[in-house]
Amino acid sequence: xxxxxxxxxxxxxxxxxxxxxxxxxxxxxxxxxxxxxxxxxxxxxxxxxxxxxxxxxxxxxxxxxxxxxxxxxxxxxxxxxxxxxxxxxxxxxxxxxxxxxxxxxxxxxxxxxxxxxxxxxxxxxxxxxxxxxxxxxxxxxxxxxxxxxxxxxxxxxxxxxxxxxxxxxxxxxxxxxxxxxxxxxxxxxxxxxxxxxxxxxxxxxxxxxxxxxxxxxxxxxxxxxxxxxxxxxxxxxxxxxxxxxxxxxxxxxxxxxxxxxxxxxxxxxxxxxxxxxxxxxxxxxxxxxxxxxxxxxxxxxxxxxxxx
Numbered sequence: 001x002x003x004x005x006x007x008x009x010x011x012x013x014x015x016x017x018x019x020x021x022x023x024x025x026x027x028x029x030x031x032x033x034x035x036x037x038x039x040x041x042x043x044x045x046x047x048x049x050x051x052x053x054x055x056x057x058x059x060x061x062x063x064x065x066x067x068x069x070x071x072x073x074x075x076x077x078x079x080x081x082x083x084x085x086x087x088x089x090x091x092x093x094x095x096x097x098x099x100x101x102x103x104x105x106x107x108x109x110x111x112x113x114x115x116x117x118x119x120x121x122x123x124x125x126x127x128x129x130x131x132x133x134x135x136x137x138x139x140x141x142x143x144x145x146x147x148x149x150x151x152x153x154x155x156x157x158x159x160x161x162x163x164x165x166x167x168x169x170x171x172x173x174x175x176x177x178x179x180x181x182x183x184x185x186x187x188x189x190x191x192x193x194x195x196x197x198x199x200x201x202x203x204x205x206x207x208x209x210x211x212x213x214x215x216x217x218x219x220x221x222x223x224x225x226x227x228x229x230x231x232x233x234x235x236x237x238x239x240x241x242x243x244x245x246x247x248x249x250x251x252x253x254x255x256x257x258x259x260x261x262x263x264x265x266x267x268x269x270x271x272x273x274x275x276x277x278x279x280x281x282x283x284x285x286x287x288x289x290x291x292x293x294x295x296x297x298x299x300x301x302x303x304x305x306x307x308x
Contacts, residue, residue: 005029006212007065007106009097010072014169015112015201019069022205028212033061033072058097062104067212070094071112074139075172083138090142095149102155110211113147113159113221115197115279116140122194122275129161129221129283147221158211158218160204163225163279166298167201168305173272174198177232181239181303188252189236194276195229200298203291210289222287225279226295232273235299242300 006023010016011032023030062068073090074081098109118127120136135141147159166174180187207224230238237247258270281289293301 003027003029004066004212005031005064007031007033007062007068009033009070013071014171015165015204016071017169018167018201019071019205019208026209031065058100059104062101062106065101065104065106067108067110068097068101068106069110069208070097086138086142091145091149094146098150098153098155098157102153107156108212109150109155109157110208111146111150111157111159113143113161114140115161115163115223117143117147118161118223119277121271122277124276127223127279129223151219156217156219159221160207160211161221161223162204163197163199163277165199165201165204166302168302177235178239178303181236181243186248186250187236188250188257189273190233190249190251191254191257192232192274193254194274195231196277197225197229197279198295199225200291200293200295202293202298206292207284207289210284210287214287222284223279223281224284225281226291227281228295229278230295238296238299239303242303
């Protein structure tokens, strides 16, 4: 009996590149769905070129595929993107690809959604799937609309809502924290107490493996987050531990930090650093998902990676 065949989109992105390396190790064959012609990655069983925004002619690409893992899309970190582009790529292309997969007889569609489909950039309560989704921007709304479109299909599907994903090659907010941790002097971040949920890319790969192989019907969103949320001082301390250094954090009052950043016109930095966003992965754990690595160890390993 041949190994299950996975059709993977987004294989050139941060998460997709990791999945392309990891899924074959877990016993899957991987067919990459590419938007533009490129050299075939060595881990891929095959590749098909096509425009996901026009997935009407995907029968050949999806022939024999057991599961689609859809990680392609416009990332939240891309600034200046028109709202219509989020709708076209993150919503309409996702639903179109899922319909094509349904016609091709694909058994399950795994959609990489986002915690921003559930919430804004921070939340005062612990997030669970039972709470009403309240996205606050075009990116989150486009992911939630895609989930709602998947719910109209008869094919089995699951929408994974990861929190901030980190690992080698990460960009955005985590890359900024890593740059801060690498600085050779103390940082005035010791007074920040709010915790935030993170997600190691290795643990995300394990979550995808769990839902691919789950024997029952899913047809639901699932939050994906490492079980232990951390405050920014804990994140910096873990990164610096990976560098063989002490935390070097000054107990600067969070209120003064907020006032200073606001005065400089950078109040959004405080919102990203010091507001809580804790999400519970209990529903996913109930399906058998177990994180491969704890968050602090994964952060330390990230810091030891060579700088790009």
